[in-house]
Amino acid sequence: MTQVRDEWFRPSDNSADEKEAVVRPSLSYWKDAWRRLKQNKLAMLGLIFLALLAVMAIFGPIFSPHSVTTQDLPNQNQPPSATHWFGTDEAGRDVFTRTWYGARISLFVGLMAALIDFVIGIVYGGIAGYKGGKTDGIMMRIIEILYGLPYLLVVILLLVVMGPSLWTIILALTITGWVGMARIVRGQVLQVKNYEFVTASKSFGAKTPRIIRKNLIPNSMGPIIVQMTLTVPSAIFAEAFLSFLGLGIQAPFASWGVMANDALPVIITGDWWRLFFPALFISLTMFAFNVLGDGLQDALDPKMRK
Amino acid sequence: MGKYIFKRFLMMLVTIFIIATLTFFLMHAVPGSPLESDRNTNETVQANLERFYKLDQPLHIQYLSYMQSIVTFDFGPSIKDPNRTVNELLARGFPISFELGIITILVAVVSGIILGTMAALRHNKMIDYAAMAFAVIGISIPNFVLATVLIQQLAVNWNLFPPATWTSPMHMVLPVLALATGPMAIIARLTRSSMLEVLTQDYIKMARAKGIKPMRIVLRHALRNALMPVVTIMGTLLAGILTGTFVIEKIFAIPGMGKYFVDSINNRDYPVIMGTTVFYSAFLIFMLFLVDIVYGILDPRIKLHKKEGDV
8 A cells, every 4th residue: 555645645746847848949830931031142232222212211201401391592403412411402402311202102102001001901801701601602793893993093092083182192092902902811811711710610619800900911921021122112102103193292382203204304404313222212112121021932831941 | 725715705785784784873973963053044944955965854764865966976075065075075085095005015925925035044043133123013003103204304304205206106205104114014023923833744754855946945835835825814914004194294294095084083074974985985895895705716615615615
């Protein structure tokens, strides 16, 4: 007969749980994606450029001794010099300062458009993909019709009616722009919702909003992020394009598109800096977003994992 | 196939109807009348003008007559320039814009496919890197920037091409170049990536094993399948080229439809805005319809699916 000992009834040693803890840092999906993105030199170059641009957009106008809007008529159309690094425009305003100010507006338009597209697209595409059946059929029919509408023509019409301003441009860009995002979200959700862990979640009694939030969206994030990265340059391009048609941000403030448009009459006379700097930054920004989007596409695709 | 085309056709009519309705109500949502101007017109003249443009009628009557004008293709006179009808403007501008658009598409598609295929065949070699560097740059530079640089360098500085207007083939080089570079870059990238994928497929190995000449494998076996994604995005590219013609025509002073469209926007000339918008949209939507049908013909899976559905 064994003796009942006291130590048998002591609370169990919890250290067993700690032993089971993963010792090596777990390589989660996001960490792995970041690791692969870091190896892509071009994408990192784009990322660094965009970070620098964001810093300059925020602090550039503050540090510059020149104001964005103050006119200095005796010094109009001056070439780049020690005082005016990027030269001056037809009203003697400093192009250097205006370029960073333009970066604010262009980046703001691009990021806002991407963000609003993202929110609407997630909700609409998420519901359509998750509900499926008749709901999906009707919602997709609506999308098909909206998708057939000529995007920039609708934007132009809306701006003619609403009058060009920062917010009307963003509104006009997003009013039909979310459609592409909604299609991608729906496609992803359709794919992910049939995975076992979603069924498991359902069998535990998780409600629809929770499943969408916790299971579907995190697992379909890859293509969605890529789409967002590519929405930003296309919105920046659209804004510049609209400025070119005279439907951009109104003077005295300026986006890059407005600055490039204002420079057109003087380009023939050889005042190259007026067009060069805004055009350079439009192109570099679109380039940076494009290579970053490409890099993210490869990094976030689990199939590309080595 | 017939059912598929019919369904697409109905869809096209609905889309055109929606854009026409949208255009009408947006234009009428603007406060004030398009006839208001700085000039002092007396009330009788004003009333007569309103009657002439049917602006004195209730909204639903105006809407019906507007729809009628679309169906009969008669958009009435311009407001800013009453001696001209919208139809005249369309008839004068459209052939030029169409020419610019068609040449651009041909240049973009042909050179894009050649560039993309060459890059894929020399994967990770100099040609590949050069072609892709060119493609990324082509995508990043907006067409209006490219247009201005081309004028500045090739026309003004080096005097190689005329800087503006649309009168001879030499005049067409710069606008087409400015407009085609972006779509060409997109097509080149797309062709390259899908070509790379197709070239690893078993049936290509099979064709090689059979001893078919490499050139023939690329042209007959690989390219055909590799071009499917290109057909898919043709609709988007067409829309891009079409709207691109607005700024290109403005920069190069080409008297196409884009010029009237941009002018009408700046003048708030509503009949011209409505007429050109509806015309542009209908044209674009019709092109998308054609692209869809071509895709349906090229992609055997769509046909297969329909046959299964029919049985």
